[in-house]
Amino acid sequence: MKTLETERLILRPFEETDFEAVHAYASAAENIQYMVWGPNDESQTKAFISQAIAQAKENPCSNYQFAVVLKSNRRLIGACNLAISSNDEAEIGWILHRDYWKQGFGTEMGKRILEFGFSELGLHRITAHCDAENYGSYRVMERIGMRREGCFLEARPANKYSDKKYGDEYSYAILKDEWEVLQDSLL
Numbered sequence: 512m513k514t515l516e517t518e519r520l521i522l523r524p525f526e527e528t529d530f531e532a533v534h535a536y537a538s539a540a541e542n543i544q545y546m547v548w549g550p551n552d553e554s555q556t557k558a559f560i561s562q563a564i565a566q567a568k569e570n571p572c573s574n575y576q577f578a579v580v581l582k583s584n585r586r587l588i589g590a591c592n593l594a595i596s597s598n599d600e601a602e603i604g605w606i607l608h609r610d611y612w613k614q615g616f617g618t619e620m621g622k623r624i625l626e627f628g629f630s631e632l633g634l635h636r637i638t639a640h641c642d643a644e645n646y647g648s649y650r651v652m653e654r655i656g657m658r659r660e661g662c663f664l665e666a667r668p669a670n671k672y673s674d675k676k677y678g679d680e681y682s683y684a685i686l687k688d689e690w691e692v693l694q695d696s697l698l
């Protein structure tokens with residue numbers, strides 16, 4: 512699996528030594544409030560890293576799991592992934608350690624992973640899903656050009672701080688043609 516770069520970030524395959532940095536966000540309630548998984552115990556974080564390392568070695572890879580590292584100090588600040596869901600389609604996702612929210616890193620890695628999917632993997636359609644209350648996540652989807660295709664009522668477990676059992680889910684997507692128009696408009 513190759514390493515990707517943005518202006519401020521390196522997206523690289525996971526390594527066993529990433530445990531502490533990954534567990535720092537994956538075990539924190541505030542960080543995983545809207546995730547379907549977590550908070551992780553140590554064995555769950557280790558299992559995630561082992562699985563990500565194994566998936567990186569698959570050929571063809573079915574789930575590209577990237578550790579997100581700051582170029583400035585090589586610190587691991589989060590993760591993003593692109594999971595192939597059918598021949599020409601994939602779903603993307605992301606998480607950043609809470610100390611790094613609201614600095615544009617989510618948008619930066621989201622843009623790069625879309626580019627990876629369309630221009631390097633030749634995909635036709637890329638989707639993303641999140642809790643309908645997860646403003647940070649769906650704003651990243653919108654900032655990178657994805658369209659909201661639907662809201663699925665009570666389709667996922669409610670966020671971790673809610674008294675409710677179920678939460679609503681937004682579904683976003685972007686087609687390769689739409690992405691190409693966006694690239695042209697940036698030239």
Ligand SMILES: CC(C)(COP(=O)(O)OP(=O)(O)OC[C@H]1O[C@@H](n2cnc3c(N)ncnc32)[C@H](O)[C@@H]1OP(=O)(O)O)[C@@H](O)C(=O)NCCC(=O)NCCS
Nearest residue numbers: 545605606607612613614615616617618640641647648650
């Ligand atoms: C979702 C996430 C990766 C966004 O990353 P980010 O680097 O903070 O995003 P950006 O800085 O590019 O900001 C995008 C927008 O989201 C907003 N935002 C980001 N994090 C936010 C948060 N925790 N709460 C409220 N707004 C947030 C930003 O202010 C910005 O809003 P704007 O477009 O109105 O200006 C990050 O918030 C995160 O890791 N959240 C926890 C994990 C998670 O929920 N992942 C998604 C699961 S589907």
